[in-house]
Amino acid sequence: MTAGDDEESGVAAGLIRLSFLVQAVFARTSERHGLTPVQAKLLCVLAGGPRGMAELAGILGVEKAALTGLVDRVERRGLAERSAVPGDRRALRVTLTAAGRQAATAFHHSVSAELDGLAAALPAAERARFGASLSRLAAARGAPALFPAAGP
């Protein structure tokens, strides 16, 4: 950051610029798949297996009341379903339908391809180091993967 710079050049500024870029790619890809960004995120989380409402709210970082509406809308579109949890009559479990699984997988492939295309602007060696730093930073804050592997 030498005197005379007329644009920010620190790591913080880079994080913000890249983050908005990635979010724009995510939003555009969601839209191409007929989903809102939050719906896409929800489907990807559910691809890792069924979840309770409160659990989902925690993962997505929204209040449980907001989650009610989110699940209503994906359910109305046939992408997910609420079902009872044996042993606790208060609780519900949200599961992807076959269409929801397909939508989640298709979206995930698309967004990954778009972002790999973005990263292709870096030479291979630099890209590898960059990816390692990304993982290290995300792990340091416990950021969850978007598309967790389904349980065994």
Added chain:
Amino acid sequence: MTAGDDEESGVAAGLIRLSFLVQAVFARTSERHGLTPVQAKLLCVLAGGPRGMAELAGILGVEKAALTGLVDRVERRGLAERSAVPGDRRALRVTLTAAGRQAATAFHHSVSAELDGLAAALPAAERARFGASLSRLAAARGAPALFPAAGP
């Protein structure tokens, strides 16, 4: 990506994880400053100088009709103002008020500090390389800086 991985580990997955992390920091910081994330972004853009409505819509990536409401709300809160453009009676120019300038600066300092704290999880040498890669990627797509320096 060896067989047996049960979590994504490519660059695309890292970009998504980090991006959501940064957006969460951005949102939390906005809220602490009494702003929505879009309002914070708008104020930071305006810190670079006055802008027309259509120009702002382009920078923020929203339709001009949506921008009307965004500017209404920051104007109602005394953070920005619409004024006439001499020579074109259709056009308006949006300018930060003194309070808006102060809010933009304070927010920018806070969010930069938060993100520098995030990046502090990397050793200095790796952080420098990482920052360089961030800038290169953002520049490759023409991503604008959040907080552009005011014109000379």
Added chain:
DNA sequence: TATTGTTATACTCTATAACTATA
């Protein structure tokens, strides 16, 4: 005709508070 900006309308997303049912 094209451009600048607003209005009208509808929908998604979100939070807070109050509620029901079950544990």
Added chain:
DNA sequence: TATAGTTATAGAGTATAACAATA
């Protein structure tokens, strides 16, 4: 009492379409 989830309400953000005024 505490937990799981919903309903009610309000507001922000967004898009599309139709409009007014000016260029």
